């Protein structure tokens with residue numbers, strides 16, 4: 615059967631990003647935070663974007679949710695269920711935000727209302743977004759809290775955010791996003807700043823959303839273990855560009871780009887061999903391969919010629935491994 619990897623039955627993707635460019639104009643020059651970024655997410659899959667700090671992961675999530683500052687230069691296309699949304703005016707996009715497309719925020723402490731009980735914050739979303747009648751809101755709130763893996767949902771429901779740990783707040787924030795029953799969620803660094811136990815329960819929660827709910831999620835993270843555990847596909851970002859894209863099982867077992875290889879070698883379980891060097895400044899990118907200075911291969915074309923990423927390879931049904939790599943050597 616000639617089915618494209620990851621394509622939905624009707625041939626539609628929940629999200630298609632194509633040729634996304636995001637530039638911030640600053641007094642230091644133009645910061646090219648996102649350059650020609652393209653990828654697609656089939657309905658029911660989790661796509662993870664990984665990369666070092668400043669590689670341009672969050673700006674992609676912000677572009678999808680129309681949360682970039684108006685001063686940012688943005689071009690390209692973002693289609694949600696086939697419909698272009700990047701160019702929508704705020705008035706039209708606000709019909710989707712929080713309802714169809716929801717954000718699981720990076721810092722839940724900042725997004726939860728300190729003066730409201732957790733159950734009220736979840737049931738408010740049901741009331742305003744889904745117009746659920748009052749008598750059904752309480753039971754649905756409790757079932758969401760149970761879904762989130764709280765052993766004692768009743769106590770959490772009656773708690774204020776400051777009474778909960780960081781990991782519990784992260785789960786409540788996820789519950790608020792879920793209460794709208796969005797078709798697509800963006801989760802930005804859900805494990806950031808969490809201790810070991812909280813991080814583990816957050817990983818379990820996303821695994822549950824993946825395996826039991828088949829939720830469609832774009833996840834942005836530094837956390838390669840989270841990516842490997844919950845992701846269907848992974849895009850590796852370097853200096854605002856995708857350098858490798860493929861199925862998680864393939865990329866993590868057999869990375870092709872030297873940067874991806876370096877990220878994986880730097881994991882604690884692989885001996886923590888940190889990659890030497892730093893990524894180039896986004897205001898002054900080199901002409902050739904952006905990874906050239908740090909690359910163990912330092913191939914000759916890489917010095918002067920910028921490598922392409924042929925995404926069609928990934929979506930080409932004849933390419934059974936489905937992988938694309940921005941490297942002259944592959």
Ligand SMILES: Nc1ncnc2c1ncn2[C@@H]1O[C@H](COP(=O)(O)OP(=O)(O)OP(=O)(O)O)[C@@H](O)[C@H]1O
Pocket residue numbers: 638640645647665666667668669670671672673674683836896
């Ligand atoms: N509002 C802004 N104004 C100017 N520059 C910005 C703005 N937002 C992001 N940037 C710059 O764009 C680049 C990409 O930022 P982004 O937040 O997407 O990185 P990231 O990969 O998510 O990093 P982290 O892992 O630290 O969250 C960085 O150089 C950042 O400084």
Ligand code: NI
Pocket residue numbers: 671672673834
């Ligand atoms: Ni970020």
